[in-house]
Amino acid sequence: MRVLISENEISERVKTLGRQLSEEYSNRPLTILGVLTGSVVLLADLIRATSVPLRVALIQAASYRGAETTPGQLTINQSLVSDLRGRDVVILDDIFDTGNTMVGVYEAVRGFQPASVRSAVLLWKTARTEVDLEPDYFGFSIPDEFVVGYGLDFNDDYRHLPFIGVMEDEDLKRSGAKQNDC
Ligand code: 5GP
Ligand code: MG
Numbered sequence: 343m344r345v346l347i348s349e350n351e352i353s354e355r356v357k358t359l360g361r362q363l364s365e366e367y368s369n370r371p372l373t374i375l376g377v378l379t380g381s382v383v384l385l386a387d388l389i390r391a392t393s394v395p396l397r398v399a400l401i402q403a404a405s406y407r408g409a410e411t412t413p414g415q416l417t418i419n420q421s422l423v424s425d426l427r428g429r430d431v432v433i434l435d436d437i438f439d440t441g442n443t444m445v446g447v448y449e450a451v452r453g454f455q456p457a458s459v460r461s462a463v464l465l466w467k468t469a470r471t472e473v474d475l476e477p478d479y480f481g482f483s484i485p486d487e488f489v490v491g492y493g494l495d496f497n498d499d500y501r502h503l504p505f506i507g508v509m510e511d512e513d514l515k516r517s518g519a520k521q522n523d524c
Contacts, residue, residue, distance in 0.1 A: 360391025360392040374432050377434065423451075433462070435462075488508065
């Protein structure tokens with residue numbers, strides 16, 4: 343595995359995003375809505391990098407896809423979502439790849455009648471966007487490579503790595519199993 347973004351680089355960038363959110367959402371009823379499971383590490387770091395009052399909510403989005411990373415059917419579980427009515431929601435996910443997950447979560451969130459909705463991700467694979475939406479906040483734009491770490495998994499492993507790493511072809515070939523991209 344090759345390190346693409348180091349622990350230090352992530353930490354600096356997350357602090358900057360936290361400052362930016364703090365400026366833009368001061369005196370606003372902010373709720374950061376983490377998309378399970380990939381956003382949990384970013385969520386924990388980002389909320390501690392903000393200096394304004396905020397609430398945390400969680401939603402689950404999962405798409406099943408093969409090891410060759412073709413997008414699958416998107417399932418959204420909103421049973422964990424607390425009341426978002428009238429709140430300024432920032433949807434937080436680990437990565438914006440095709441963008442289909444973010445579009446699906448946006449639609450689910452609108453049903454709760456929030457005051458506003460924006461999106462934030464750590465990583466954006468800019469060359470893969472398939473939707474008419476771009477993340478409002480992103481940490482890094484990255485090339486079209488399969489990455490793991492800092493919450494991102496491969497077959498549910500590697501989420502704990504403190505850096506973003508690229509899975510080499512050899513690593514990927516070792517597993518042909520179906521992958522749950524929560
Ligand atoms: P999208 O719907 O934008 O195509 O995909 C978003 C989801 O796919 C992410 O939340 C993540 O779970 C998964 N995903 C997309 N690209 C990668 C990647 O390079 N590595 C990992 N681990 N997951 C990815
Ligand atoms: Mg995900």
